[in-house]
Structures are given as C-alpha cells and as structure tokens.
Amino acid sequence: xxxxxxxxxxxxxxxxxxxxxxxxxxxxxxxxxxxxxxxxxxxxxxxxxxxxxxxxxxxxxxxxxxxxxxxxxxxxxxxxxxxxxxxxxxxxxxxxxxxxxxxxxxxxxxxxxxxxxxxxxxxxxxxxxxxxxxxxxxxxxxxxxxxxxxxxxxxxxxxxxxxxxxxxxxxxxxxxxxxxxxxxxxxxxxxxxxxxxxxxxxxxxxxxxxxxxxxxxxxxxxxxxxxxxxxxxxxxxxxxxxxxxxxxxxxxxxxxxxxxxxxxxxxxxxxxxxx
Amino acid sequence: xxxxxxxxxxxxxxxxxxxxxxxxxxxxxxxxxxxxxxxxxxxxxxxxxxxxxxxxxxxxxxxxxxxxxxxxxxxxxxxxxxxxxxxxxxxxxxxxxxxxxxxxxxxxxxxxxxxxxxxxxxxxxxxxxxxxxxxxxxxxxxxxxxxxxxxxxxxxxxxxxxxxxxxxxxxxxxxxxxxxxxxxxxxxxxxxxxxxxxxxxxxxxxxxxxxxxxxxxxxxxxxxxxxxxxxxxxxxxxxxxxxxxxxxxxxxxxxxxxxxxxxxxxxxxxxxxxxxxxxxxxxxxxxxxxxxxxx
Numbered sequence: 001x002x003x004x005x006x007x008x009x010x011x012x013x014x015x016x017x018x019x020x021x022x023x024x025x026x027x028x029x030x031x032x033x034x035x036x037x038x039x040x041x042x043x044x045x046x047x048x049x050x051x052x053x054x055x056x057x058x059x060x061x062x063x064x065x066x067x068x069x070x071x072x073x074x075x076x077x078x079x080x081x082x083x084x085x086x087x088x089x090x091x092x093x094x095x096x097x098x099x100x101x102x103x104x105x106x107x108x109x110x111x112x113x114x115x116x117x118x119x120x121x122x123x124x125x126x127x128x129x130x131x132x133x134x135x136x137x138x139x140x141x142x143x144x145x146x147x148x149x150x151x152x153x154x155x156x157x158x159x160x161x162x163x164x165x166x167x168x169x170x171x172x173x174x175x176x177x178x179x180x181x182x183x184x185x186x187x188x189x190x191x192x193x194x195x196x197x198x199x200x201x202x203x204x205x206x207x208x209x210x211x212x213x214x215x216x217x218x219x220x221x222x223x224x225x226x227x228x229x230x231x232x233x234x235x236x237x238x239x240x241x242x243x244x245x246x247x248x249x250x251x252x253x254x255x256x257x258x259x260x261x262x263x264x265x266x267x268x269x270x271x272x273x274x275x
Numbered sequence: 276x277x278x279x280x281x282x283x284x285x286x287x288x289x290x291x292x293x294x295x296x297x298x299x300x301x302x303x304x305x306x307x308x309x310x311x312x313x314x315x316x317x318x319x320x321x322x323x324x325x326x327x328x329x330x331x332x333x334x335x336x337x338x339x340x341x342x343x344x345x346x347x348x349x350x351x352x353x354x355x356x357x358x359x360x361x362x363x364x365x366x367x368x369x370x371x372x373x374x375x376x377x378x379x380x381x382x383x384x385x386x387x388x389x390x391x392x393x394x395x396x397x398x399x400x401x402x403x404x405x406x407x408x409x410x411x412x413x414x415x416x417x418x419x420x421x422x423x424x425x426x427x428x429x430x431x432x433x434x435x436x437x438x439x440x441x442x443x444x445x446x447x448x449x450x451x452x453x454x455x456x457x458x459x460x461x462x463x464x465x466x467x468x469x470x471x472x473x474x475x476x477x478x479x480x481x482x483x484x485x486x487x488x489x490x491x492x493x494x495x496x497x498x499x500x501x502x503x504x505x506x507x508x509x510x511x512x513x514x515x516x517x518x519x520x521x522x523x524x525x526x527x528x529x530x531x532x533x534x535x536x537x538x539x540x541x542x543x544x545x546x547x548x549x550x551x552x553x554x555x556x557x558x559x560x561x562x563x564x565x566x567x568x569x570x
Contacts, residue, residue, distance in 0.1 A: 007374045015362055089360075097327045098358035102375040102415075103348030106326065275327040 004104065004112040005119075012086065021082045028075040029127050033135055036071050057140065062148035064136035069155040070230045072128045076159055077187065079120045080166035081180065087113055087170030088179050097275050110171065110270045114263055117163035125156040151228060157255050158224035164262040165220060171266045187221055194222040213247040220258040226251045276339055278303050278423055278454045279324065284333035286319050286478075293319045295478040296333065301456055301471070306449050308465035308486070309458040311475035317458040318355050320475070321427055325352055348376045351416030352425040357408040361401040365392055365411050368400055372415045379419030386414040389444070405432040413441065424448065427458045442468050493517070494535035498544070499525040499553030509547040513540065525553060 012018040037059050058067040090096040099109060129152060137144065166183055173179035194216035201215040217226030227248065280300035286293045294316045301307045309317050322328035324335055325347060337346045359368040366383065373379040379386075387393045390410035395403070403411065409432050416424055429445075430438040445455055445468050459465050465472055466486070473483035482489050496516075500506040507521060510528065515536075518529035528540070537556050544551050 003374065003377070007371055010367065010371050010374065011360060011363075014367070093360055094356060094358040095360060097325075097354065098372075099375060100327055100344070101325045101347060101352045101354060102372050103344050103377065104375055105344045108344070272329070274322075274329060 025078040029072045032071045059135050059140040061145040065148035065151040068132045069151040070228045076162045080162040084166040084170045088176040091174040121159035124159045154227040161224035168262045168266045190221050217251045223255040281335040285331045287331045297480045299483040305471045306455045306469045308469035308472040310465045315475040316478045350423045351421040353412045353416045354427045357412035359400045364397045366396045386417045390414045423454045425456045494530040495557045496528040497525045497555045
C-alpha cells in the first residue's frame with residue numbers, strides 16, 4: 001500500500017488543481033476563524049459587554065477547540081472536491097484501466113483512494129490543531145487546556161465523512177463536471193431535508209411528547225455536522241431547550257455506520273462493474 | 276506451456292453478445308494475431324484478460340495459472356487508447372507506470388529512445404500528437420523488458436515510417452523469443468508480422484492456428500496471355516486443379532496445397548499454341564481468406 005500511496009503522490013504533486021485547492025483550504029481554515037474572531041471582537045463584544053450572547057470567550061481554552069473545529073468545518077467541501085476530482089480524473093483519462101492493466105487489483109484501486117481520503121482528513125485535522133493552538137495561545141492569550149479536545153476528533157470524523165462521500169460520488173458518477181454538481185447539490189439538498197426532519201421531530205415532540213432526537217442529524221453529512229456546533233451561537237443554545245434532545249451517541253454511531261457504508265459501496269462498485 | 280488460454284469466453288452487453296464462447300490458446304514465443312473487423316470482439320477479449328471487463332461466463336489462464344494482478348505486471352499491455360495523465364510529462368507518466376509494474380524504472384531512457392520520444396520526454400502528454408501518444412503507450416509496454424506483450428492495434432494513428440518501425444520492433448522482439456499477442460483489423464499487418472492467428476467474426480472464433488496453415492490451404496496459379504479467349508479454352512483440358520476463376524487480364528487456377536506444377540502448366544499452354552506473358556504461383560492471400568471467412 002505504501003507503494004500505491006507513492007504513486008498517488010506522483011499523480012498529484014505537480015497537479016495545479018491540487019496545489020490551488022489545498023492552498024485555498026489552508027488559507028480558508030485560518031481566514032474563517034479569523035473572520036469569526038474579528039466579528040466577535042469588533043461587533044459582538046462592543047454590543048454585548050457582559051458576554052450574555054457570546055457565552056464567554058470562544059477563542060480561549062477550552063472553548064477554542066470547539067470554535068475552531070466548527071468554523072474550519074465550513075471549509076471541508078474543499079478537500080472533498082479535491083478527492084472527487086482525483087477520482088474522476090482517472091475515469092476521464094481512462095487511467096483507472098491503465099492502472100489495473102499495469103498491475104494493481106480493482107480492490108487496491110479504490111482502497112488507495114479511500115486511504116487518500118483518510119490522509120486528507122488527517123492533514124486537515126492537523127491543520128485545525130495548529131489553528132487551535134494559534135488562536136488559543138497567541139491571538140487570544142490564555143492558558144492551555146485539553147478539555148474539549150474531543151471536538152478535534154469530531155472534526156476528523158466530519159472531514160472523513162465529506163471525503164468518503166466525495167469519493168463515492170466520484171466512483172459512481174465518473175464524469176468530473178457532473179460529479180461536482182452532484183456533490184454540491186447533495187450537500188445543499190441534505191441540509192434542506194435535515195431541516196424538514198428537525199421540524200418533524202419538533203412536531204412529534206410537541207404533539208405526542210415522544211423525543212426522537214434531532215432527526216435532522218441522522219443523515220450522513222449532518223450526522224458529522226451535528227457533532228460540531230458553534231459555541232457562541234447562543235440563539236441555538238437557547239432554542240435547544242425546546243428542540244428534541246440530541247442523542248450524541250446515536251449521531252456518532254450513525255456517522256461511523258455511514259463511513260463504513262460509503263467504504264463498502266465504493267469498493268463494490270469498482271469490483272463488479274466493467275471499467 | 277501456453278502463455279494465454281481462453282476457455283469458452285462469453286460477454287454480453289445487454290442484448291448484444293460481444294463474445295460467443297471463444298476458446299483458443301497462445302503458445303510461447305509466437306506472434307499471435309487476433310484478427311477481425313471492427314466490432315468483432317477483439318478489444319472485449321483483451322479487456323477481459325486484463326480484468327477491466329467482467330466476462331459473462333467462461334474462464335482464462337495466463338502462464339497456465341489463474342491470473343491476478345501480479346501476472347499482469349509481467350505483461351506489457353497497450354489496450355485500445357493511450358491512457359496517461361494529461362497534465363504530466365512522458366517521463367513522469369512512465370515513472371508512474373514503472374512504479375505500478377514494480378519494474379522498469381531504470382529502463383525509461385531506453386524505451387523513450389526506442390520510440391523516438393527522448394527529445395520530448397519533458398513535454399506534457401496533452402501536447403502530444405496522436406502518433407506520439409501511441410508511441411508513448413508502446414514505450415510503456417516495453418518497460419522492464421517483459422516476456423509477453425499484448426498490443427491492441429499498435430499501429431493506429433502512426434505515419435508510414437512509424438508503422439514500419441513498430442512492425443520491425445515486433446519482429447525483433449519475436450526474434451528475442453518474446454511472445455506477442457496483437458489485435459488488428461489490418462490483414463496485411465497480421466500477414467506481415469504474425470506467426471499465428473485467430474480470426475474473430477461477430478464474437479465467434481472462425482479459425483485459429485499457424486498463419487501458414489490457416490491462410491495457405493490452396494495454391495493459386497495466375498496465368499495470362501495476349502489471347503485470353505484461347506487461353507480460357509485450353510485451361511479447361513488441364514488436370515489437377517480444383518477451381519478456375521476468369522478475371523479481366525488473368526486466369527486463376529486453384530490447386531490443393533503443394534500440388535501446383537507451374538512447369539507443366541507452362542508446357543501445356545505452349546504445346547497448345549498459347550504463349551504465356553504472365554505466370555505466377557501465389558499462396559492464397561490473407562485478404563481473400565479473411566473475406567471468405569468473415570462474409
């Protein structure tokens with residue numbers, strides 16, 4: 001597998017789209033957090049000197065783990081897009097056939113792409129970790145704390161989910177433009193459906209007093225999203241009292257199940273079909 | 276030992292049957308032509324052998340064993356179109372191919388030189404002409420000096436010089452004892468290059484075996500004279516031929532293989548008062564055979 005990873009690296013290291021999208025993502029992680037930081041400091045704080053809405057210090061430890069993970073998470077469509085292009089490129093150039101002809105198995109072809117998804121998620125997470133330290137220690141000077149580091153793990157899970165969805169769409173759709181459209185439309189559509197499910201869950205709770213949890217979070221992308229939310233969105237925090245409770249363990253379990261599902265679906269697709 | 280054997284291979288694309296139970300085997304050290312018109316199933320057959328298509332039924336062996344990816348690494352294969360990363364140079368594309376094959380990384384300058392691409396090795400693949408792409412694909416097949424090559428229409432898109440070079444290369448490789456499996460719809464190419472041939476027609480195997488056996492099952496003697504009418508009259512009294520065809524300026528006499536006696540034909544005509552201005556012994560042309568077999 002190390003050999004195959006090296007080959008993947010040979011494929012992307014001088015690929016312009018790889019360099020551009022990676023740079024956008026890296027800059028985006030820091031820029032989105034700085035934007036949130038700046039908004040909090042320059043707009044919210046003067047209007048809310050007692051910290052009623054902003055719930056304390058979102059960029060100081062321990063909150064910074066959650067804050068930075070949340071805002072960086074908004075950028076995760078980018079690495080997903082990159083992986084999707086890497087997969088559809090193989091189909092466009094018909095190199096998926098050549099790779100197999102030259103001596104890898106169909107299994108290895110998808111495995112190495114999914115492994116690239118894991119690596120991209122790890123690198124993104126590392127970037128977020130650095131951003132946390134930067135904002136927590138330098139921008140918002142304060143003492144370090146590991147409390148809340150679980151949010152980094154949630155971020156990794158979210159990154160992995162986005163990457164695997166992107167790879168799956170790439171393997172299923174094969175054509176670059178169409179696959180990108182499907183990826184974006186899917187992410188928007190899922191958010192819409194998730195809101196409808198939440199409204200439904202609220203109604204069920206109100207009318208029948210049955211708490212099914214926030215069903216919006218049971219969909220693949222939202223399951224990963226649902227684990228991470230903005231710590232200084234106090235309106236959501238207040239509204240949460242009236243919403244169905246969020247079963248974190250269930251959402252977490254579903255996120256893992258979705259990952260496994262995407263993994264096997266991509267594998268099967270490559271194993272069974274004509275290439 | 277056979278390099279490749281296929282057993283009752285079938286492939287359906289929906290309603291269309293691309294292969295209908297094809298069986299044959301390729302002996303070591305041969306140049307094995309798979310000949311057929313467009314759409315006869317040549318590429319489908321090679322695609323199944325390379326595991327990029329799934330057969331509907333039937334089986335195949337490489338090197339007398341059930342194949343997996345490690346067997347494919349021992350074979351230099353060029354299937355249908357040159358498939359490379361457009362944004363990478365020839366050099367980098369070959370590095371990737373060599374890494375996947377796990378051999379041939381040191382061989383890159385040699386193969387680039389063989390196909391005359393050394394000067395352009397750092398240009399992106401997307402800037403190449405069709406012929407150059409084709410030559411790069413052949414270079415990639417030659418990486419690591421494999422014992423077996425599978426080439427699907429290797430001279431497609433090449434200029435006449437390029438075609439001659441590739442044919443020469445195939446002959447050289449054959450002399451070095453390598454096995455070459457080559458699909459082609461060009462009769463002339465198979466006739467010039469191959470030692471063995473399998474002929475496909477609409478997914479059926481029409482014939483397979485030694486080129487000389489498949490092609491030359493008849494001797495043909497062509498004769499011509501100034502007075503064609505008289506010539507036509509006297510050939511009817513000759514013995515031994517199986518068929519006569521009158522053409523515009525020649526008459527073709529067909530004999531069972533090895534039985535045509537050109538000298539006695541000449542003598543017979545001369546004694547009958549006709550002087551021949553054309554007398555030639557031919558093996559049946561592949562083209563004629565091909566049309567006969569596939570129509």
